[in-house]
Amino acid sequence: xxxxxxxxxxxxxxxxxxxxxxxxxxxxxxxxxxxxxxxxxxxxxxxxxxxxxxxxxxxxxxxxxxxxxxxxxxxxxxxxxxxxxxxxxxxxxxxxxxxxxxxxxxxxxxxxxxxxxxxxxxxxxxxxxxxxxxxxxxxxxxxxxxxxxxxxxxxxxxxxxxxxxxxxxxx
Numbered sequence: 084x085x086x087x088x089x090x091x092x093x094x095x096x097x098x099x100x101x102x103x104x105x106x107x108x109x110x111x112x113x114x115x116x117x118x119x120x121x122x123x124x125x126x127x128x129x130x131x132x133x134x135x136x137x138x139x140x141x142x143x144x145x146x147x148x149x150x151x152x153x154x155x156x157x158x159x160x161x162x163x164x165x166x167x168x169x170x171x172x173x174x175x176x177x178x179x180x181x182x183x184x185x186x187x188x189x190x191x192x193x194x195x196x197x198x199x200x201x202x203x204x205x206x207x208x209x210x211x212x213x214x215x216x217x218x219x220x221x222x223x224x225x226x227x228x229x230x231x232x233x234x235x236x237x238x239x240x241x242x243x244x245x246x247x248x249x250x251x252x253x254x
Contacts, residue, residue: 084123084124084125084143084144084146085121085122085123085144085145085146085147085148085150085151086123087121087123087150088117088120088121088122088123088124088144088145088150088151088152089120089121089123089150090116090117090120090121090122090123091122091123091124092122092124092127092129092142095113095116095117095122096113096129098112098113098116099112099113099131104133105133105135105136106131106132106133106136106137106138107136107138107185109131110131110138110140110156110185111185113140113142113154114142114152114154114156114185114186114187117142117151117152117154117187118151118152118154118187118188119151120150121144121145121149121150121151121152122142122143122144122145122150122151122152122154123144123150124144125143125144126141126142126143126171126212126213127141127142127143127169128140128141128167128168128169128170128171128172129167130165130167131156136158137158137159137165138156138157138158138159138185139156139157139159139165139167139172139173139244140154140155140156141154141155141156141171141172141173141208141209141212142154143171143212145193145197146197151193152187153187153190153193153194153197153199153211153212154186154187154190155173155176155184155185155186155187155190155208156173156184156185156186157173157176157183157184157244157245158182158183158184159245160183160245160247162247162248162249163245163246163247163248164229164245164246164248165244165245165246166218166221166222166225166226166244166245168219168221168222170209170213170217170218170219170222171208171209171212171213171217172209172217172218172222172244173207173208173209173244174207174208174209174217174241174244175205175206175207176190176206176207176208178191178206186208191206194206194211199211199212199214207241209241216240216241217241217242217244218241218242220237222242223235223237223242226242226243226246229246229248230246
């Protein structure tokens with residue numbers, strides 16, 4: 084969090100809705116504005132969709148110093164379902180897959196500088212901005228109800244960030 088940042092998520096959403104045609108454009112604009120002028124709240128998770136794609140965007144303030152933001156967005160494939168309930172859920176970021184991941188400029192270095200990531204373990208975004216379990220009872224309930232065959236445990240460190248409906252859906 085950086086109280087000197089200009090934006091809360093609601094303002095960023097309004098600007099994106101006014102100016103963008105696609106979810107990708109909205110994510111890029113939200114990210115650019117938050118990095119340039121600062122995000123002044125704790126972490127937030129929102130879903131952005133257009134007729135062709137659905138994305139989950141997670142964003143947090145930059146901490147002390149110049150206001151900025153760290154953020155990551157993950158595309159939810161067409162045959163999947165994702166759960167977004169104000170808890171960071173994006174797990175391992177594939178920095179080489181722009182079709183499914185977008186993220187803030189210099190995300191890895193910013194996470195190291197802020198002391199959120201040591202660079203030794205895999206880059207799990209939920210750990211970077213929250214560090215706590217990336218789900219609560221509501222996410223667990225939805226995922227375990229949709230895919231009982233996965234035998235998900237509420238005691239697990241993390242649950243899948245999305246489910247393949249063709250493979251996991253229980254009619």
